[in-house]
Amino acid sequence: MGKPRRHHTKSRTNMRRSHQALDPIGLVTCPQCKSKVMPHRVCSSCGFYKGEEIINVLKDVKKDVKKKK
Numbered sequence: 358m359g360k361p362r363r364h365h366t367k368s369r370t371n372m373r374r375s376h377q378a379l380d381p382i383g384l385v386t387c388p389q390c391k392s393k394v395m396p397h398r399v400c401s402s403c404g405f406y407k408g409e410e411i412i413n414v415l416k417d418v419k420k421d422v423k424k425k426k
């Protein structure tokens with residue numbers, strides 16, 4: 358458990374922190390638009406999944422443009 362900092366060597370601290378590294382998240386390249394996507398999920402930039410268009414991304418873009426004007 359906790360001890361005053363000076364009682365720990367740098368080696369001990371580093372050995373404890375050797376387990377704290379984060380794993381990189383696995384990303385897949387979208388076959389439709391070649392952007393990085395989470396696996397087994399609809400692509401957020403083109404709206405395609407398994408070669409089918411699930412979300413009409415361009416429709417939402419047009420709505421946003423109208424709102425801004």
Ligand SMILES: [Zn+2]
Pocket residue numbers: 387388389390391392400401402403404405
């Ligand atoms: Zn895509």
